[in-house]
Amino acid sequence: MTDRSETLSRAEPTALATRLRTDARHGGTPRTGGTDRPRARTHPSRTPGLSIVEVMALVLSLLWLGLVGWFFLTIEPEQARVSRGDPLGFMMAILGVFLPVALIWVAASAARTARTMREESARLQGAIDAMRLSYVEQQREGTAALRRAVEERIEKVSRAQAVLGAEVAALQKEAPPAPVIAPPARPEPSEPRLALDTGPEIEPLPPEDFIRALDFPANERDVEGFRVLRAALEHHQTAQLVTAGQDLLTLLAQDGIYMDDLTVHRAEPALWRAFARGIHGPEVAALGGIRDRSSLALTTGRMKDDPVFRDAVHHFLRTFDRVYPTFAERATDAELMRFANTRTARAFMLTARVAGTFT
Secondary structure (H helix, E strand, O other): OHHHHHHHHHOHHHHHHHHHHHHHHOOOOOOOOOOOOOHHHHOOOOOOOOOHHHHHHHHHHHHHHHHHHHHHHHOOHHHHHHHHHOHHHHHHHHHHHHHHHHHHHHHHHHHHHHHHHHHHHHHHHHHHHHHHHHHHHHHHHHHHHHHHHHHHHHHHHHHHHHHHHHHHHHHHHHOOOOOOOOOOOOOOOOOOOOOOOOOOOOOOOOHHHHHHHHOOOOOOOOHHHHHHHHHHOOOHHHHHHHHHHHHHHHHHHHOOOOHHHOOEOOOOHHHHHHHHOOOOOHHHHHHOOEOOHHHHHHHHHHHHHOHHHHHHHHHHHHHHHHHHHHHHHHOOHHHHHHHOOOHHHHHHHHHHHHHOOOO
């Protein structure tokens, strides 16, 4: 009876929901008490109705008991007296009467348990489906948030590149024009002047300023970076390298390649000095310290398909070969290592590796 009570208690929500649907179908309004749950759910004294299986079991039990009663009422008295005088026969008669009833209710309980298990399985499957949908939604939201973050970062870097390009262009416009070589109209005998005289030489840019200029300003608020960049643009060769590097960085940014995101395998200062002496090929292959496969693949593909990009790369490499040796002669090993970490040096490592400088 305890098992049956527990089974009926577990089945109470199902029976109650059935009654509520029946009331609604007949025009009744269930009493909810201000919430989605019905008020009848809170009254444990209300007994749930019997299921079809239990009704059938009850009918079969009553039929069987009626059949047994009819049998004992119609049996002859002598046979009944003999049966009561035999204990074994009396026990078999008791078993014959109540064992079918027990089997009927065991079958009914098994059917009720099977139905309860099916309902629990359906609820469990619904919960699993809900969890799966929630997980999928969370994954979609996380992917969308990551995509938005990446797009915002790319847009921010693009704006910084545009601001930097505009500042470089403005600085180049503000730089004084190079003197035009022209013969004097009336040369004075006392102070003869040569046609190749271009004015006083500008002192070489200090290595520290050279390194800072080739790393470019960090952002539009980098006042010191723009000061050094303005000073670098006053030197003809350094200005050529700065301009070529800026153009190349802008083209690389179009493919999502940013120098700050690349990992550099640093080479020894002796290799940088050997490259300044004109040694190329496998002997200085360690200078190609950019080994990011995606960046190398994108750069290689664009070198093959984009002639503008290819010309920009070759122009940058030629300018680098012409300007870098002058810096290497005056720089210390520590300054060479700081130079190798600049954005211009990283662009050189990437493009020189793709262009075959180290092969």
